[in-house]
Structure formats: C-alpha cells, structure tokens
Amino acid sequence: MRKFLVVLDDSRECLNAMRYAALRAAHTGGGVQILSIISPEEFQHWVGIADLMRAEARERIEAHYEVFAKWMRDKQGVNPELIIREGDPVTEILAQVSDDPSVGVLVLGAGTEKSGPGPLVTQMTRNSGNLPVPITIVPGDMSKERLEAIT
Numbered sequence: 589m590r591k592f593l594v595v596l597d598d599s600r601e602c603l604n605a606m607r608y609a610a611l612r613a614a615h616t617g618g619g620v621q622i623l624s625i626i627s628p629e630e631f632q633h634w635v636g637i638a639d640l641m642r643a644e645a646r647e648r649i650e651a652h653y654e655v656f657a658k659w660m661r662d663k664q665g666v667n668p669e670l671i672i673r674e675g676d677p678v679t680e681i682l683a684q685v686s687d688d689p690s691v692g693v694l695v696l697g698a699g700t701e702k703s704g705p706g707p708l709v710t711q712m713t714r715n716s717g718n719l720p721v722p723i724t725i726v727p728g729d730m731s732k733e734r735l736e737a738i739t
Contacts, residue, residue, distance in 0.1 A: 589619050590692035591669075593684060593721075595677070596624040596653060599706065601697030601728030604735060606656050608726045609695045611739035614664040621691060622656065623684055624649040626674045646672060678711045685721055694721055700728045 592609040596602060606622070613620045626645050653670045660666045673680040685691050696712060698705035709725055716723055726735070 589617070589690060591619040591621045591688070591690050592693050592695050592724075593621045593623055593681075593688075593691045594695040595681065595708065596622045596649065596656070597708075599697060599699065599728075601699050601706065601726070603697070604726045604728055604730055605695050605697035606660075607732065607735050608724065608739060610656075610660040610664045610666050610668070611736060612693075612695075612724075613666045615739055618692070619690070620660060620666050620668040621671055621684070621688070622653055622668050623671045623673065623681065624653065625677045625680045626672065627677070628674055642674075677708055678715065681712065682715065682719070685719065692721055694719070694723045696723060696725050697728050698725050 592613050594602075594605050594609040596606070609620045612618065626642065626649070649672055650670070653668075657668050657670070660668050671684060673684065675683075681694065685694065694712070696709050698709050704710060705725070712719075712723060713725075
C-alpha cells in the first residue's frame with residue numbers, strides 16, 4: 589500500500605496537508621503516515637528535566653494526532669499511523685522516507701505569510717531533486733471544498 593507521509597506540527601497550514609493526505613489516501617486505497625518531529629534543542633537547556641519535557645512533548649503530539657486520526661477514520665475511512673522522531677526536521681523526514689519503502693508521497697502544507705511558504709517547505713524543495721518520492725505542497729489557504737474537488 590502506498591502511504592502519504594504528512595508532517596504534524598503547530599502550523600496552521602498543517603491542517604490542509606492532513607486533509608489532502610487523507611482524501612488522497614481514501615480515493616486511492618492508500619494509507620497515511622503522520623510524522624511529528626521533536627526538536628532536541630527544546631531540551632538542551634534543561635538537561636535535568638529533559639526526559640520529563642520529552643514525555644510531555646510526546647503527550648502533546650499524541651493528543652494532537654488523535655484529533656486528526658479520529659477525523660480520518662470517521663470521515664475518510666483511513667486509519668493513520670503516527671511516527672514520532674527526534675532531531676532536525678529535514679533530516680528526520682528524509683530518514684523516514686528512506687526507512688519505509690511504502691511511503692510514496694511526501695505531503696507538506698505551505699504557509700501563506702509574505703516571508704514565504706515556511707522553512708520546512710523551503711528546505712525540502714531544495715532537496716527535492718534527491719528525494720526518492722515526489723512532494724505535494726498544499727497551499728495553506730486553499731478551501732476545504734477546493735481540496736475535496738482536486739483529490
């Protein structure tokens with residue numbers, strides 16, 4: 589089964605990327621992998637309580653994931669898989685794509701700020717020529733109706 593790998597973060601555009609991945613998976617018989625990355629910099633200054641902070645970050649990610657997972661299961665019939673990695677986002681995305689040969693498409697949400705689509709989209713498009721899978725970039729301000737129409 590081909591999986592759509594989508595990144596879960598705190599950005600607003602993440603919502604459209606999640607919707608797109610779920611809709612495409614539902615229409616093509618694919619699956620969805622939701623990848624969330626914990627930045628190790630969050631814990632460097634707090635070495636004594638790093639494990640506690642890491643556990644809290646995982647709990648926050650799992651709660652956020654459950655919101656998307658419930659919608660995907662209930663509305664699209666897709667049961668997503670959660671992957672949590674720790675490290676640099678670009679490095680961890682590339683590692684996940686390399687580690688799981690069933691990942692067929694990387695789905696990213698593009699920000700709508702004047703400063704550009706966001707650091708992750710910018711960095712991943714720089715690496716796009718060397719990726720073993722295509723990248724789908726979903727505009728952050730695309731309407732839900734338009735997303736449904738194109739998937």
